[in-house]
Amino acid sequence: MFSPLGLFKHTPCPEDPHCSLTPCLFSHDRSTEPHDNSVTQRKTSVAHPLGHEEETDELDGPRKRRRVKGNAQDHLAEKPTNSTFGAPSSPPSLQTDTKRLSKASKEQLDELPRTASRTISPPPLRGGARTPAKKFASTLDTSKARAPIVHTHVNGLDTPSATRKTPLPKVKVPEESLNPRMLLNPPASHAIRLRLLTMLHEQLTRLNDEVKKGDDASKGPLTLSDSELIIQALDEEFQFARGNFSVYQNVIKSRIMVLKKMKLAIWEAERIKKIAERLPKTAPRGPSTPTPIVTEMTPAEEIAFVPRLAAQQEGLNKHGYVTTMPTETELEAARNGVESAQGWEQCDRCNTRFQVFPGRREEDGALTSGGTCTYHWAKPRRPDVVKGENKPRELKYACCDEILGVTSGCTKADSHVFKTSDPKRLALVMPFETTPVSTLNDIPGAVCFDCEMGYSTLGMELIRLTATAWPDGKELLDVLVRPLGEVLDLNSRFSGVWPEDYTNAVPYDQASPHQQATADDGSTRLQIVDSPFTARELLFKLLTLETPLIGHALENDLNAARILHPTIVDTALLFPHPRGLPLRFGLKVLMKRHLERDIQMGGDKGHDSKEDARAAGDLVRLRVGEMWQKMRGEGWTKRDGEFFPGPAVW
Numbered sequence: 001m002f003s004p005l006g007l008f009k010h011t012p013c014p015e016d017p018h019c020s021l022t023p024c025l026f027s028h029d030r031s032t033e034p035h036d037n038s039v040t041q042r043k044t045s046v047a048h049p050l051g052h053e054e055e056t057d058e059l060d061g062p063r064k065r066r067r068v069k070g071n072a073q074d075h076l077a078e079k080p081t082n083s084t085f086g087a088p089s090s091p092p093s094l095q096t097d098t099k100r101l102s103k104a105s106k107e108q109l110d111e112l113p114r115t116a117s118r119t120i121s122p123p124p125l126r127g128g129a130r131t132p133a134k135k136f137a138s139t140l141d142t143s144k145a146r147a148p149i150v151h152t153h154v155n156g157l158d159t160p161s162a163t164r165k166t167p168l169p170k171v172k173v174p175e176e177s178l179n180p181r182m183l184l185n186p187p188a189s190h191a192i193r194l195r196l197l198t199m200l201h202e203q204l205t206r207l208n209d210e211v212k213k214g215d216d217a218s219k220g221p222l223t224l225s226d227s228e229l230i231i232q233a234l235d236e237e238f239q240f241a242r243g244n245f246s247v248y249q250n251v252i253k254s255r256i257m258v259l260k261k262m263k264l265a266i267w268e269a270e271r272i273k274k275i276a277e278r279l280p281k282t283a284p285r286g287p288s289t290p291t292p293i294v295t296e297m298t299p300a301e302e303i304a305f306v307p308r309l310a311a312q313q314e315g316l317n318k319h320g321y322v323t324t325m326p327t328e329t330e331l332e333a334a335r336n337g338v339e340s341a342q343g344w345e346q347c348d349r350c351n352t353r354f355q356v357f358p359g360r361r362e363e364d365g366a367l368t369s370g371g372t373c374t375y376h377w378a379k380p381r382r383p384d385v386v387k388g389e390n391k392p393r394e395l396k397y398a399c400c401d402e403i404l405g406v407t408s409g410c411t412k413a414d415s416h417v418f419k420t421s422d423p424k425r426l427a428l429v430m431p432f433e434t435t436p437v438s439t440l441n442d443i444p445g446a447v448c449f450d451c452e453m454g455y456s457t458l459g460m461e462l463i464r465l466t467a468t469a470w471p472d473g474k475e476l477l478d479v480l481v482r483p484l485g486e487v488l489d490l491n492s493r494f495s496g497v498w499p500e501d502y503t504n505a506v507p508y509d510q511a512s513p514h515q516q517a518t519a520d521d522g523s524t525r526l527q528i529v530d531s532p533f534t535a536r537e538l539l540f541k542l543l544t545l546e547t548p549l550i551g552h553a554l555e556n557d558l559n560a561a562r563i564l565h566p567t568i569v570d571t572a573l574l575f576p577h578p579r580g581l582p583l584r585f586g587l588k589v590l591m592k593r594h595l596e597r598d599i600q601m602g603g604d605k606g607h608d609s610k611e612d613a614r615a616a617g618d619l620v621r622l623r624v625g626e627m628w629q630k631m632r633g634e635g636w637t638k639r640d641g642e643f644f645p646g647p648a649v650w
Contacts, residue, residue, distance in 0.1 A: 322555070350408070506528065
């Protein structure tokens with residue numbers, strides 16, 4: 001019926017003295033005296049701190065333990081007068097102390113049964129040890145039950161802990177805690193990773209402290225804060241954990257041993273290298289000495305020699321070069337495909353499917369659908385691996401140093417754009433044309449050629465065309481071009497053509513093709529032609545079928561101008577990539593590697609087609625000189641602009 005909790009052990013049994021239950025829940029008086037409730041319901045007089053006695057009923061009210069509110073530390077005080085357990089019937093400041101009980105009250109307590117006179121134990125404290133019962137005195141009054149108030153002794157005064165306001169110390173929390181970052185497939189258990197991470201962090205902290213102890217103030221930037229040390233340890237452990245699972249522990253232990261034996265000078269050099277890696281890539285570098293170009297030829301001899309470097313036409317169509325005209329059947333099939341697509345294209349930057357509306361959509365005048373375009377303007381590349389470090393090389397975007405696949409992009413554009421390299425679709429917008437036979441006498445011996453392209457509703461179109469003479473680099477033609485479709489994006493970061501260039505441009509003057517005006521802001525005002533057809537006709541006046549056309553990655557420029565030319569000298573083919581096409585080095589890389597010359601340093605301002613055309617011409621001159629040195633070693637000679645093989649060659 002009831003659980004044996006002792007709730008009725010002080011209540012007389014109704015069947016006493018005839019109760020025959022051995023485990024009876026009620027109290028039994030086995031003496032000959034009649035049962036007297038005064039024994040179990042006796043009042044006790046307790047000496048009050050102010051001198052008067054207070055009666056409390058120790059048996060009335062609930063026997064359930066009360067929850068004590070307040071700070072747990074206050075209940076663990078050594079002095080028994082600092083806390084009161086229970087609900088006092090007197091004011092909070094008047095506390096009962098067992099040491100101050102009068103002799104009469106003690107005698108009365110001695111007369112009570114053991115179970116009624118024992119000291120009431122306080123409730124167990126959460127998170128702490130139980131306080132001895134002798135340090136607490138309690139008074140229970142069920143008629144005036146109140147929430148317990150815990151007092152704290154401060155400067156000799158008892159004050160409630162609820163009113164005490166102790167400011168908490170401000171702890172500087174690092175951006176990340178020293179806890180291994182989560183991985184889908186970790187190479188080891190969390191405990192092992194945490195232990196290795198802690199060891200790695202200890203060595204980094206030791207080296208950092210040694211730098212701080214130095215007296216050299218110039219080494220201050222080499223030190224790391226606590227947060228930076230944690231982040232560096234997490235980064236290194238994370239890179240090891242993402243590598244080969246089987247060698248994770250060996251690799252990170254090896255790194256810890258390297259740091260443990262590392263001398264201060266090596267650590268400082270490593271810190272300087274890491275700081276240099278965080279510097280902007282466009283930071284100015286010291287002046288470099290360009291490599292001189294020596295051909296041991298006159299300009300006329302160089303022009304006579306350069307056709308030897310012309311690319312063979314066979315096989316070029318596999319790498320984007322257009323060497324033959326598309327047939328009418330191919331054009332008709334391409335036209336049907338474009339009509340059935342109904343303007344749907346794939347974005348060249350973010351790969352989103354969108355619809356383009358040449359001539360604008362009638363409902364709202366929009367040129368494209370799909371909203372804004374979020375993309376990375378640079379290609380992902382693998383960073384260089386530091387010698388001696390065994391960590392995976394992840395593809396990162398050069399524009400924002402983000403790992404491939406982490407974010408959708410770092411740049412936003414107003415609309416999506418598309419590009420097509422299919423010769424049939426290109427010919428639908430503007431037909432290809434072969435270089436005509438020219439009868440002019442003042443045609444240069446060789447021409448350097450470069451184009452800039454932008455995005456329109458018809459794809460990627462020609463927006464600037466530049467031609468310079470070779471080998472002297474004299475300007476022959478430099479004009480802006482109005483595209484056939486509506487402009488979506490001028491691709492200014494690469495083309496170097498901005499909307500204000502079109503605003504400040506002046507119409508092309510046949511009488512003075514090289515005349516350039518100056519805008520109010522000091523920039524050069526280029527001449528502009530009305531269409532790519534006009535720009536191509538101007539270039540044809542400088543060429544014949546035998547004129548070497550020099551440039552870098554010429555398939556892009558020739559396709560933009562829709563030109564078929566049989567004699568091309570492409571620096572991407574003269575200086576091939578070790579793994580062959582379609583891989584190739586950029587013009588900037590080739591100039592730095594072979595001529596120690598920096599080009600395309602305008603950053604976000606874009607490229608200069610005139611600079612690129614002349615740079616390609618200088619690379620060709622370099623290759624001419626190298627080739628002539630080799631031929632001369634084989635016995636070749638030159639006379640009056642002609643080259644003759646030696647006896648060994650015959």
